[in-house]
Amino acid sequence: MKNFRNSRVKVCDEVAAALAEGRGVVALETTIVVHGLPAPTNLEVAEQCEDAVRAGGSVPATIGVINGEVVVGLRREELADLASPDRHAAKLSARDIAMAVAQGGDGATTVAGTITVARRIGIDVMATGGLGGVHRDVRESFDESADLSALSRNQVLVVASGVKSILDIGATLERLDTLGVAVAGFNTTRFPGFYQFDSGFPLEWSLTSEGEAAAAFLAHCDFSSTGFLVANPIAQDRQLDADVHDRALSSALAQAKLLGVSGKDVTPVLLAEFARYTAGVSVRVNRDLVVANASLAGRIATAVAEARV
Ligand code: PSU
Ligand code: MN
Numbered sequence: 001m002k003n004f005r006n007s008r009v010k011v012c013d014e015v016a017a018a019l020a021e022g023r024g025v026v027a028l029e030t031t032i033v034v035h036g037l038p039a040p041t042n043l044e045v046a047e048q049c050e051d052a053v054r055a056g057g058s059v060p061a062t063i064g065v066i067n068g069e070v071v072v073g074l075r076r077e078e079l080a081d082l083a084s085p086d087r088h089a090a091k092l093s094a095r096d097i098a099m100a101v102a103q104g105g106d107g108a109t110t111v112a113g114t115i116t117v118a119r120r121i122g123i124d125v126m127a128t129g130g131l132g133g134v135h136r137d138v139r140e141s142f143d144e145s146a147d148l149s150a151l152s153r154n155q156v157l158v159v160a161s162g163v164k165s166i167l168d169i170g171a172t173l174e175r176l177d178t179l180g181v182a183v184a185g186f187n188t189t190r191f192p193g194f195y196q197f198d199s200g201f202p203l204e205w206s207l208t209s210e211g212e213a214a215a216a217f218l219a220h221c222d223f224s225s226t227g228f229l230v231a232n233p234i235a236q237d238r239q240l241d242a243d244v245h246d247r248a249l250s251s252a253l254a255q256a257k258l259l260g261v262s263g264k265d266v267t268p269v270l271l272a273e274f275a276r277y278t279a280g281v282s283v284r285v286n287r288d289l290v291v292a293n294a295s296l297a298g299r300i301a302t303a304v305a306e307a308r309v
Pocket of ligand 1: 029031032035036037109110111112128129130131132133144145146147263264265266267271286290
């Protein structure tokens with residue numbers, strides 16, 4: 001672990017022990033809990049993700065910032081507190097962590113923020129729902145998630161159901177290519193579409209077991225300093241119906257335009273409109289996929305730890 005000279009960082013005992021013993025650890029983000037899913041589902045999902053990581057033989061490390069302290073392995077009460085609406089926890093990308101620390105603030109970490117912290121603690125596996133990426137109005141807005149640039153500078157494996165389907169998926173895949181981020185499907189040759197099993201884009205590489213994923217990631221670490229995306233699709237019989245998806249998407253994009261949101265508010269507004277339009281079905285799908293991703297990440301982190309000894 002890095003020596004933190006200017007920041008308060010608290011690593012919970014269980015995570016510290018697992019890292020010292022070389023056991024599997026999976027970082028979990030908090031933006032999905034605080035800004036991505038509605039209450040009370042958000043806290044249930046956070047708990048289910050932790051359980052899923054454990055079932056895979058690894059230790060969960062949910063990451064957030066509380067009163068300027070970076071906490072790795074948030075307790076249930078701490079997370080509930082961070083997610084309470086009157087706390088107004090900020091959405092922390094990679095570049096925001098230091099400001100929250102220096103000003104004693106509260107914040108939930110995105111994928112970019114989470115891997116930035118995790119990597120420096122010595123955690124190199126993370127799970128999320130859908131990665132951020134290039135927004136559909138990128139030509140006017142220049143809006144591309146910092147998740148992509150963070151993955152280009154951090155040697156971590158992230159399990160996600162592709163990138164969020166609210167995005168320009170083709171453009172995001174091109175950016176991942178440019179940035180040197182490895183992308184491989186897990187038991188699929190199609191890039192997943194977040195709420196949907198197949199985004200319509202093919203994948204060049206696929207993995208068929210946790211052991212194969214671990215071996216590929218460790219080889220990647222020998223040749224590259226970038227991240228590795230394991231794309232794990234939602235089960236086909238649990239995905240959001242294609243017509244419903246497309247109608248919800250149109251409604252969400254229209255809503256974001258109507259509200260005139262920009263920057264970090266865009267993704268939460270789009271997800272919330274999906275939830276409203278589908279009367280909660282999108283939330284159910286989001287829950288299913290992120291828990292499945294945490295489970296797979298737990299198994300892969302165990303395989304990585306075993307392959308390292
Ligand atoms: N996956 C989900 N729901 C979410 C996110 C991921 O299923 O809310 C969050 C992650 O924290 C991701 C962020 O990093 O959305 C992307 O936000 P933006 O587009 O503003 O970079
Ligand atoms: Mn953005």
